[in-house]
Amino acid sequence: MVKKMGRDEARAGVERRxxxxxxxxxxxxxxxKVRNELLLSGRERKDAERQRMEEFRRLCKAEGIQSKRLQxxxxxxxxxxxxxGEKLSHIEYxxxxxxxxxxxxRYNLKRNYAGQTVMDLVQKxxxxxxxxxxxxxxxxxxxxxxxAARVAKRERDEMKVKRIKERMAQNALYAQRTRKGQPxxxxxxxxxxxxxxxxxxx
Numbered sequence: 001m002v003k004k005m006g007r008d009e010a011r012a013g014v015e016r017r018x019x020x021x022x023x024x025x026x027x028x029x030x031x032x033k034v035r036n037e038l039l040l041s042g043r044e045r046k047d048a049e050r051q052r053m054e055e056f057r058r059l060c061k062a063e064g065i066q067s068k069r070l071q072x073x074x075x076x077x078x079x080x081x082x083x084x085g086e087k088l089s090h091i092e093y094x095x096x097x098x099x100x101x102x103x104x105x106r107y108n109l110k111r112n113y114a115g116q117t118v119m120d121l122v123q124k125x126x127x128x129x130x131x132x133x134x135x136x137x138x139x140x141x142x143x144x145x146x147x148a149a150r151v152a153k154r155e156r157d158e159m160k161v162k163r164i165k166e167r168m169a170q171n172a173l174y175a176q177r178t179r180k181g182q183p184x185x186x187x188x189x190x191x192x193x194x195x196x197x198x199x200x201x202x
Contacts, residue, residue, distance in 0.1 A: 042115025049117045076118045084113050
């Protein structure tokens with residue numbers, strides 16, 4: 001007779017599925033996967049670029065040509081390596097970091113450096129330069145607007161003071177009386193006002 005398998009034995013023979021990941025875990029896994037794919041793609045592009053430039057270097061050497069493109073390429077690589085060394089040295093002497101944090105930061109820096117081509121560095125520099133130029137233009141425009149507003153306010157204040165003086169002079173003329181206490185004739189007042197305005201314009 002065939003012996004029936006118990007429930008525990010049946011469960012032991014079947015591989016259980018892993019529990020579903022939480023949303024945060026899925027997002028972290030997705031970001032990690034995308035980041036690794038980008039780094040792998042960057043390394044492949046960097047290897048292809050280096051191979052292409054080395055072939056170009058051998059060709060220039062065989063032909064006796066001094067290539068400006070090669071000089072710029074070597075200068076960019078040297079600059080990137082120096083910056084990496086400075087960042088690694090800064091991490092090494094940072095007393096606020098633990099050894100585990102230092103290892104992690106060094107690893108991330110070296111990994112990102114391994115996936116960056118010289119063309120990526122050039123584009124990054126151009127983007128940074130364009131961003132600074134845009135910020136400078138915005139700052140200059142804002143400064144011009146502030147200066148124009150200041151000039152306009154000064155002109156308004158001067159006009160306000162001028163009108164107050166004119167009104168005070170006009171009130172003083174209308175307040176004038178003759179020896180007998182009668183108001184001065186309107187024609188004479190108007191003539192005096194015109195004279196004051198001509199003097200102020202001069």
